[in-house]
Amino acid sequence: MPTPLPLLLAMAFRLFTDRLHARLAEEGHPDVRPAHGYALGHLVHTGGVTAVDLAAHLGVTKQGAAHLITELETWGYAERTRHPTDGRAQLVVATARGHDLVTRVAEIWSTEERHVPDLDTVRAALTTYLDAHANGRTPVRPVW
Template identity: 50%
Template sequence: MALSAALLAVAGDLTHRINDGVVARGFTDIRPAHGFAFARLAPDGATATDLAAHLGVTKQAASQLVDEIVRKGYAERRPHPEDARARLIVLTGRGWACTRAAEEAAAEVVGRWAELLGEGEVRALRESLGRIAPYGPIRPAW
């Protein structure tokens, strides 16, 4: 199997399994895309435009996504401390809980890889992928 095909197959499977794990932990109303958004919001919040750039979509699409996660109680819009035009989107408690659930689910999958490959090989994998990972937006796979 070609490297690129294997990589895409593993990535698709990983996304799917993380989503399943998050759903299994009781967060049934979100999609994988939201997880990528949460990852950007997690440290200190972000503006809708930041989020748009991170996800590689228009700011309108990002704004709609924010509407949704706000409506579902995962985040809230606050006035931005330094720019009266902007809003700072921050995770709520529920948002953080969901983020932790995603991390647990991801760790579970990686744990299964460790059983197949061994710890050393998993470390090497992380190391290699980390060195070729891009800086730009995290896009959906297609």
């Protein structure tokens, strides 16, 4: 019996992620974990969010999001700034170093994708499946 597709996808994702993090460690980013990537990618994509918004996006508590934010701040990937419309809230934004890391991750993934045979066919099939069944509601966030 062949390996079920969901397991193949999970194993491939794990391999991509492990190879990515090995490269990042070699390049001076040894502490970055997948959760940091999901958070930082969201900061870059949105231009900045509150801790509450980041928690909702990641599916974690506000305390969990605050912990990730503190780590990203400590390592220079993100910073807290004044919220432009809410004096009680802080906006968390990616720094130039954070933007550079997100760009580097995309470059590494692109390099890894070159090892996938028939990539265009695989990408088209998965896109078709998602379009038919997810209705744009599949968030890109860690599976805790």
